[in-house]
Amino acid sequence: MSGGLPDPGTVPDRAADLTGRTADLRADPAAVNVHVAPVDGGFDPATVGLGDGGYEGPNAGDLGRLGAAVAAVEAVGGVDPEGGTGGACLHHPEPSVPGADGPWLVVEPTAGRLSTVHAGHGELTVDLTAPPAGVDAGLRATGDALAEVVDAVRPDHEHYPVERDTEGVFTRGMTTLSLAGVDADGDGTTVRFDVSTTPDTTADAVEGLVSDLSCVRGARYEAVVGLARGDPPSSLLRAAEAAAGRAVGDWEYEWYGGPTAFSDLPTASKLALGTGRPGAGVFGEEAYERCRSLLRGTAARYGGG
Structure with missing residues (x-):
């Protein structure tokens, strides 16, 4: 079994609870809004098992990225030990756009890359x-x-x-x-x-x-x-680039191959990032830890601006 991954059955409830507990941060422009886009079938834990390779099942990636997002948002406090300040609020299962003043991180299977453009x-x-x-x-x-x-x-x-x-x-x-x-x-x-x-x-x-x-x-x-473009604050891009450098060893930008929840968000202040690939059917501990680190580092380093 993969000891670093949470029990699949606990992830949706933890996400719903954290969404409620961090809702007050939505009005803080220094806090990032985190939403996990369902691209592999959603977050039903009944179709995901936890084996030696990590999460396994048709929607393993979605549930794994949601678990990583929960861990990242929970870990972001007032002062980051790596030298940044910031906060984050989770939006699950749907993004709550009204009243959210900070930029958005949309968590998707981008294989560690950053994306501001989604194909139509x-x-x-x-x-x-x-x-x-x-x-x-x-x-x-x-x-x-x-x-x-x-x-x-x-x-x-x-x-x-x-x-x-x-x-x-x-x-x-x-x-x-x-x-x-x-x-x-x-x-x-x-x-x-x-x-x-x-x-x-x-x-x-x-x-x-x-x-x-x-x-x-x-x-x-x-x-x-249609094609969707994001135009997030340069400070968020710098935070994500630094976090990607630590989490996956380097950073680069890449188009995402189709529309997702990123495309539906009615704001330009958004950035897509995450780990795994669409339809992979497995989401291992390494992908989980890298996704958690990528999100936590980006949110903690942002701090507005």
Whole structure:
């Protein structure tokens, strides 16, 4: 068992209790507001186990980051032994924006990086042409058409090997598509894609990836959520950079690949940070400790300004 991680069943109740106990700090501009964004399915402890590798389960990352946030906010006092002053208040399960005067830290699976930009989200629907008659011929033609469409929307760059980019190192900031589903009925076959968007994304460009293919009858793009940018105080950025240097060994900024609670916050004074990767299914003790240290150090060093 992982001795440094709290019992999964205790985390949501501790978060709710701490949210109430720190609510008075929301009016303090020197205190940071901390909210954990659910990106892996939420905070139900019933679907998370505690094993040798840490938290394990579909929403292990969400629950682990919430536990780290609770520990970090509890640890931030009036004077930080590392040389800073600051305070923090937790918002769980939803952010309470009215009356919150300080900046926001949105806790997400950023693998230790800092983020002030979250990509938008759109949907591309592609209708395939009718296949030839006959079961075998129709299945082969539909399979070939699907492969052709998927290949056509793969990201491409003249300088970077984006086709081998499994962790989004090179594709951050690019319009990228991922297969969302395939529907087949009496009217034909429809292929659906989720689209990660940037300020340069246009409907014509997205539809144009497939519209000229002979196997495509029609393509429709719909924007769902726009790109979100944060503009937090420079003092918060310096605090986060220093905390990241201690917690993960270095700091860097990176786009986040899609909209989250960060995108929904109606303020520019926000910064996303955290540990783990989306959909990992495991959140170990090292990720927990680094996330706790990153949050605690940022909040303690901020102190307003």
